[in-house]
Amino acid sequence: MNEDRVGLTSLPQRPCDYAEAWLWVDVNGQGALTATQAITSLDAIAPIDQILETLPQSDAWHQHMGQIGPMENIRDWIWQARWLSADRLDGSHSPLDDANLTNIGGRRLLHVSLYPRLPDDAIGWLDSLPDCVIGRDANQAVVYRNRAAQTFNNPSLLDQLSRGVPAQCAEGVIEDQVSVDDHGRLRHFQRLLIAAPSPASSVKDFLELYELTTPKSLGKAEGDYGQLIELLVEATHDLIVIKDPEGRWLFANLSIVHSLGLAHVVWLGKTDRELVDLASPTVRGALQFCHETDKAAWNQGQQIRHLETIPCEDGHSLIVDVIKQPVFDDKGKPRAIIVVGRDVTELHTTQEQFQILASQDELTGLLNRRFFQVEAQRWIDMLSDDGSKHLALLVFDLDYFRSINDSYGHERGDQLLQEMARRLQNECVASPLLIARMGGDEFAILVETDNKPESLSALGEQVKSLTARPFQIEHLTLFTSASTGIVIWPEHGRSIGELLHQADSAMYAAKEQGRNGHAVFSPEIMEHQNRQSALLTALRQSQGDERFFLVYQVQQNASSLAITGVEALLRWQAPSPELAAGPDQFIPLLEKSGLIIDVGGWVLDEACQQIARWREYIGERITVAVNVSSIQLHSPCFIGRVQAALKKSGINPSLLELELTETALVNDPAKAASTLIELKKLGVQLALDDFGTGYSSLSYLTQFEFNRLKIDQSFVRDILVDPKDLVIVKAIVAMGHALGLEVVAEGVETVAERDLLDSLGCDSFQGYLVGRPGKPEEISPMLGVGLL
Numbered sequence: 001m002n003e004d005r006v007g008l009t010s011l012p013q014r015p016c017d018y019a020e021a022w023l024w025v026d027v028n029g030q031g032a033l034t035a036t037q038a039i040t041s042l043d044a045i046a047p048i049d050q051i052l053e054t055l056p057q058s059d060a061w062h063q064h065m066g067q068i069g070p071m072e073n074i075r076d077w078i079w080q081a082r083w084l085s086a087d088r089l090d091g092s093h094s095p096l097d098d099a100n101l102t103n104i105g106g107r108r109l110l111h112v113s114l115y116p117r118l119p120d121d122a123i124g125w126l127d128s129l130p131d132c133v134i135g136r137d138a139n140q141a142v143v144y145r146n147r148a149a150q151t152f153n154n155p156s157l158l159d160q161l162s163r164g165v166p167a168q169c170a171e172g173v174i175e176d177q178v179s180v181d182d183h184g185r186l187r188h189f190q191r192l193l194i195a196a197p198s199p200a201s202s203v204k205d206f207l208e209l210y211e212l213t214t215p216k217s218l219g220k221a222e223g224d225y226g227q228l229i230e231l232l233v234e235a236t237h238d239l240i241v242i243k244d245p246e247g248r249w250l251f252a253n254l255s256i257v258h259s260l261g262l263a264h265v266v267w268l269g270k271t272d273r274e275l276v277d278l279a280s281p282t283v284r285g286a287l288q289f290c291h292e293t294d295k296a297a298w299n300q301g302q303q304i305r306h307l308e309t310i311p312c313e314d315g316h317s318l319i320v321d322v323i324k325q326p327v328f329d330d331k332g333k334p335r336a337i338i339v340v341g342r343d344v345t346e347l348h349t350t351q352e353q354f355q356i357l358a359s360q361d362e363l364t365g366l367l368n369r370r371f372f373q374v375e376a377q378r379w380i381d382m383l384s385d386d387g388s389k390h391l392a393l394l395v396f397d398l399d400y401f402r403s404i405n406d407s408y409g410h411e412r413g414d415q416l417l418q419e420m421a422r423r424l425q426n427e428c429v430a431s432p433l434l435i436a437r438m439g440g441d442e443f444a445i446l447v448e449t450d451n452k453p454e455s456l457s458a459l460g461e462q463v464k465s466l467t468a469r470p471f472q473i474e475h476l477t478l479f480t481s482a483s484t485g486i487v488i489w490p491e492h493g494r495s496i497g498e499l500l501h502q503a504d505s506a507m508y509a510a511k512e513q514g515r516n517g518h519a520v521f522s523p524e525i526m527e528h529q530n531r532q533s534a535l536l537t538a539l540r541q542s543q544g545d546e547r548f549f550l551v552y553q554v555q556q557n558a559s560s561l562a563i564t565g566v567e568a569l570l571r572w573q574a575p576s577p578e579l580a581a582g583p584d585q586f587i588p589l590l591e592k593s594g595l596i597i598d599v600g601g602w603v604l605d606e607a608c609q610q611i612a613r614w615r616e617y618i619g620e621r622i623t624v625a626v627n628v629s630s631i632q633l634h635s636p637c638f639i640g641r642v643q644a645a646l647k648k649s650g651i652n653p654s655l656l657e658l659e660l661t662e663t664a665l666v667n668d669p670a671k672a673a674s675t676l677i678e679l680k681k682l683g684v685q686l687a688l689d690d691f692g693t694g695y696s697s698l699s700y701l702t703q704f705e706f707n708r709l710k711i712d713q714s715f716v717r718d719i720l721v722d723p724k725d726l727v728i729v730k731a732i733v734a735m736g737h738a739l740g741l742e743v744v745a746e747g748v749e750t751v752a753e754r755d756l757l758d759s760l761g762c763d764s765f766q767g768y769l770v771g772r773p774g775k776p777e778e779i780s781p782m783l784g785v786g787l788l
Helices: 048-057 124-128 155-162 213-235 254-259 272-278 281-300 345-359 369-383 401-408 410-427 453-468 496-512 523-545 583-593 596-618 638-649 662-666 669-682 697-703 723-738 751-760 776-782
Strands: 019-027 033-038 065-071 077-085 107-116 132-136 142-145 174-180 186-195 205-211 239-243 249-252 304-311 317-328 334-343 391-398 433-439 442-448 471-473 476-478 482-489 517-520 548-557 563-572 623-628 656-661 685-691 708-711 742-746 764-766
Touching: 033 048, 048 065, 048 077, 048 107, 065 186, 107 124, 132 155, 155 174, 155 186, 155 205, 239 254, 272 281, 281 304, 281 317, 281 334, 317 345, 345 369, 369 391, 369 433, 369 442, 369 496, 391 453, 391 496, 401 410, 401 476, 410 433, 410 442, 410 453, 410 471, 410 476, 442 453, 453 482, 453 517, 482 496, 496 517, 496 523, 523 583, 523 596, 548 596, 548 776, 563 583, 563 596, 563 764, 583 596, 596 623, 596 638, 596 656, 596 776, 623 685, 638 656, 638 669, 656 662, 662 669, 662 685, 669 685, 708 723, 723 742, 723 751, 751 764
Parallel strands: 482 517, 563 623, 623 656, 656 685, 685 708, 708 742, 742 764
Antiparallel strands: 019 033, 019 107, 065 077, 077 107, 132 142, 132 205, 174 186, 186 205, 239 249, 239 334, 304 317, 317 334, 391 442, 391 482, 433 442, 471 476, 548 563, 548 764
């Protein structure tokens, strides 16, 4: 039972002499209360719950008007209740009230009064009652009037009301009486005869006069309230229509009339099917659908909810959230169906846009990673029972895309990604096909395949050809390539998560093979990736375990043949034999993971400390060269790391030489130039390592202030047998000297190679001929000594 009241579970500490309340109550066909609505405050009627529970137990309650009480079934209280059915009140009701879910015929106006229990012969409490109470003796003579009767401002009206009620009338009978007061106004009363509580009393019965003039006004106010509701229904934007069980329209507000174009149609009493012939062709389908859903609501016998689309004359459509509520009377007979629709077109459109945003990559319009995984898994689930089907998953990213972002800005990088997406959409014509941007510069394609090697190779070549053509971005012509990993379902994995992991492994294998190509996943690739993963984990742990150490390879001066410098080389002691790895294996992992920043900082510290130890040990000025990776050079903390190492060791900065490769300079040359200038200010030496194997070598020689130039060993190795290598070395030496640089040849392994390089003008040599890399204690005896 719905109740508009709270806090009515305990009696007040000091009960009042008299309390009353007015309520509207709804009663079902069995007399049970289904809802209450307080008209006045219920706070003073503490046991209201017990009173309302008692009412349906009385036979009198099944009458449209009547009284129960006075009742003494509640401790310390005497109460009575009087009611009048709503249909006995004067006032008009709107069509909406008649079709409402609440049965108006079952609504009653209830008055509840309450006073403390007193001795049977005590009647002084009657003075506190607001109603007139007249006490009569056995001869019906008036022997008592309570205060309300004594102060009644119409004595003649009171006399009229006191007459005409015989003593033998059954106790508790209520009689309506309409009389005219002294001012000519109609006054509506109920007269109630009550036997005196004590036979010994001189008062034999009481006549209580209960005025209904105000409740009648309340009934009229309720009718006015219904009219206000009708105005509200007309003004709302919701679409509202009420139909009888045969589907005839009984009521429709302006919103639905205008939405269906029925403003100039007589719709009252018409069914949906009849309106189909009268309405515009654009809404006929909507009316027919409305008829079908009405039947569904009646068949289910309960509220239904669904979306309906109403076409408009301007070509747009309204999407309406419709609730249909069938209404039945107390006997279960259909009375009406109420249809309420709300225009949710804007909300529906917003939801569709949100779904698009949730499934698409914002930059390219391709599927995003999350939705691609969901849809790809759905494909896999659909094909799981078909053993003849295969799917190929291609994952690729753009080689050196970061360089494009760093050199030309992220906006142009984004434009390149958008152009890549357009090529994928326009030129990948296989069907069915899923294409997604997985994030950054990584893309994925899922397509059916016959799993033949030539077919997989063709897929890889297609991706390669899409990136081979130049990208015209504004006034720039940009080039890139793709490294692609390919996996096959179900051979390489059963779930999309597993397949993506394997595809990533294959893609990195393609990168290791030189980029701009593809690799099909294999167990060997997985084994390699697992080893790389284990190796990386061991490298992370090695910083705390002190497993990194340095070895040094000496450099010989060509003129004096003395050892005047060394190169520090990083080595790693693996925690287990199966993880043993050379610098060509673990250094790329350090760079890829970013560990090179911390490990490289340690190398700087250790190399500077070793310079200080040699100075103290042999008193020689030995230059130590330290390799610097691209990641270190572009790290914001690199300058600070060098400064800290120099300060901690206290060495002359000119004894520290930093070796850079051309690859370290190609990423953001402007930032590299700024960093090298700061390094030169510190007083350290700079060397360009592996000269001739990188990019624009000549431009770097003029753009940056290097002290030394190191010829890559790939040119030295065949200098005795390959005339081209000889010509290249001659040119490098001549160019280096012309620019004032000292030239060092790497990879010198034979006396003949050294003599030839000496004759070409090389200033220093480094290689196995001069000395293999060794620990400090192993090479210390060689420092400062002239070697043949």
